[in-house]
Amino acid sequence: MRPRNLEPLFWTLFGAGGMLAALVGPALVLILALPFPPGALEYATLRGAMTHPLVALGLGVTVGLWLFHAAHRILHTLYDLGVPHAQWLPRVCYGGAAAGALAALGVALAWVLQ
Amino acid sequence: MTSTRPYIRSMKGWWRRHPAYRWYLLREATSVVIGLYALCLLWGMTALLLGPGAHDVWRACVQSLPGRVFQLLALAAFAWHAWTWLRLLPLTLAPLRLGRHRISQTRVHRAALGAWALTSVALLVAAAGGLR
Amino acid sequence: MSDTRTIVLECLRYHPERDEAPYHQRFEVPFTPEMSVLEGLQYIKDHLDGSLTFRWSCRMAVCGNCGCMVNGEPVLSCQVFLRDYHPGCVRVEPLDHFPIQRDLAVDPSDFLDKLAQVAPYLIPDPVRTPEDGPHRQTPQQMQDYLDTSACINCLLCYAACPQYGLKADFLGPAALALAHRYNADSRDAGRARRMEVMNSDAGVWGCTLVGRCSEVCPKGVDPAGAINRNKPAAALDTLRRLLQSGRTCTS
Ligand code: SF4
Numbered sequence: 433m434r435p436r437n438l439e440p441l442f443w444t445l446f447g448a449g450g451m452l453a454a455l456v457g458p459a460l461v462l463i464l465a466l467p468f469p470p471g472a473l474e475y476a477t478l479r480g481a482m483t484h485p486l487v488a489l490g491l492g493v494t495v496g497l498w499l500f501h502a503a504h505r506i507l508h509t510l511y512d513l514g515v516p517h518a519q520w521l522p523r524v525c526y527g528g529a530a531a532g533a534l535a536a537l538g539v540a541l542a543w544v545l546q
Numbered sequence: 547m548t549s550t551r552p553y554i555r556s557m558k559g560w561w562r563r564h565p566a567y568r569w570y571l572l573r574e575a576t577s578v579v580i581g582l583y584a585l586c587l588l589w590g591m592t593a594l595l596l597g598p599g600a601h602d603v604w605r606a607c608v609q610s611l612p613g614r615v616f617q618l619l620a621l622a623a624f625a626w627h628a629w630t631w632l633r634l635l636p637l638t639l640a641p642l643r644l645g646r647h648r649i650s651q652t653r654v655h656r657a658a659l660g661a662w663a664l665t666s667v668a669l670l671v672a673a674a675g676g677l678r
Numbered sequence: 679m680s681d682t683r684t685i686v687l688e689c690l691r692y693h694p695e696r697d698e699a700p701y702h703q704r705f706e707v708p709f710t711p712e713m714s715v716l717e718g719l720q721y722i723k724d725h726l727d728g729s730l731t732f733r734w735s736c737r738m739a740v741c742g743n744c745g746c747m748v749n750g751e752p753v754l755s756c757q758v759f760l761r762d763y764h765p766g767c768v769r770v771e772p773l774d775h776f777p778i779q780r781d782l783a784v785d786p787s788d789f790l791d792k793l794a795q796v797a798p799y800l801i802p803d804p805v806r807t808p809e810d811g812p813h814r815q816t817p818q819q820m821q822d823y824l825d826t827s828a829c830i831n832c833l834l835c836y837a838a839c840p841q842y843g844l845k846a847d848f849l850g851p852a853a854l855a856l857a858h859r860y861n862a863d864s865r866d867a868g869r870a871r872r873m874e875v876m877n878s879d880a881g882v883w884g885c886t887l888v889g890r891c892s893e894v895c896p897k898g899v900d901p902a903g904a905i906n907r908n909k910p911a912a913a914l915d916t917l918r919r920l921l922q923s924g925r926t927c928t929s
């Protein structure tokens with residue numbers, strides 16, 4: 433039997449992204465926003481951190497899932513606000529998220545492989 | 547029964563009917579900021595890969611006044627998202643059991659908040675050590 | 679009586695044969711501390727305007743007939759008291775998101791149709807007859823569905839759910855909670871059959887977890903929890919179907 437639609441798969445990605453955003457989001461924003469330790473955003477420092485494959489891959493996956501999380505919620509909120517259901521709307525939302533997620537994974541892989 | 551003419555009320559501006567609906571929309575709106583922040587991170591990790599010149603542009607943007615305002619907004623959005631997400635988390639989990647007893651939703655919520663605090667502290671400590 | 683005071687009830691009126699659109703009518707009602715909003719409505723019907731139409735039966739939060747919006751909150755009108763609104767006024771309207779039949783009475787047939795879709799009864803497998811004797815379960819097995827079985831079909835959760843108001847085919851909180859009630863029952867084997875409706879946009883995916891259904895439910899059913907606990911299961915169901923269709927395509 434074929435599934436009726438892909439909503440459950442997008443919901444799973446939305447849920448994973450939401451979980452990650454809740455658990456690591458606030459701390460990550462805080463780390464990049466605070467000038468602590470001084471010089472944390474220097475080129476050499478950040479490069480040093482990104483050469484660790486876990487950091488690069490973790491960031492890539494996180495960015496990708498956040499994009500799916502955002503796409504799913506934005507789509508449903510647009511419906512909530514009365515935007516009519518049109519075929520192109522979910523395509524733009526999820527297509528954009530997929531493109532962004534692929535880019536993030538690509539960049540993360542480039543970090544790991546270099 | 548032909549004389550019945552039921553009156554159908556419109557859903558226009560439904561969020562004006564109750565504050566709970568506006569809190570709900572505020573929760574959903576955090577996703578816009580989360581999406582933008584993800585794009586900002588994507589830009590950052592790409593720029594870092596490209597070299598010092600590209601990274602300088604990214605850092606200048608992040609540390610400009612609008613960049614800082616955006617980060618403040620992101621902090622608020624992520625915090626509100628985390629708070630509402632963890633509060634609703636027990637609703638999505640099948641009731642957990644410990645022997646004969648069901649673990650209450652309040653317990654699950656507290657455990658989730660604990661996990662959140664732990665991850666946050668661990669990340670902050672790791673960053674303080676690693677980003678030197 | 680010395681503790682009799684007066685309160686204003688503002689009722690929504692709509693008589694389809696007479697009115698183009700609903701309007702509000704004010705009534706001044708004398709009340710005593712133990713009078714519920716329902717008793718206020720009954721006072722109006724008995725003493726002020728016999729044409730006011732509303733539903734009720736048990737007067738004790740059991741039958742689920744008397745639900746209406748009081749000052750914008752879906753409540754059982756027999757369960758809220760006039761004294762708690764005094765000295766303000768009490769605005770009584772029919773339950774949100776349902777067609778108004780007459781004054782405070784709504785047309786619930788959409789809910790009844792949807793309830794039937796989730797097969798809200800035990801589907802045992804193998805089929806049992808009375809000769810098989812009682813179908814036993816342990817107290818723990820009963821705990822698994824007891825909360826959700828307390829539903830009295832009062833429809834307060836539907837009036838609290840914007841998704842039900844926005845999407846014509848969304849099954850809504852109580853119907854999905856009742857589907858969960860039978861799925862969670864150890865004597866039932868109808869899960870696969872109910873999954874068909876639950877794993878669809880009209881089913882659990884119509885819910886965005888606004889969460890107010892669980893706040894307004896007078897029986898502690900927690901429909902939001904019942905619905906969202908089924909999302910992971912429905913997602914797995916989809917995954918299984920995808921894998922199966924992949925296998926049948928290659929074979
Ligand atoms: S779930 Fe609660 S609010 Fe909804 S119909 Fe049942 S008893 Fe009423």
Ligand code: FES
Pocket residue numbers: 734735736737738739740741742743744745754755756757
């Ligand atoms: S009259 Fe029965 S629930 Fe209120």
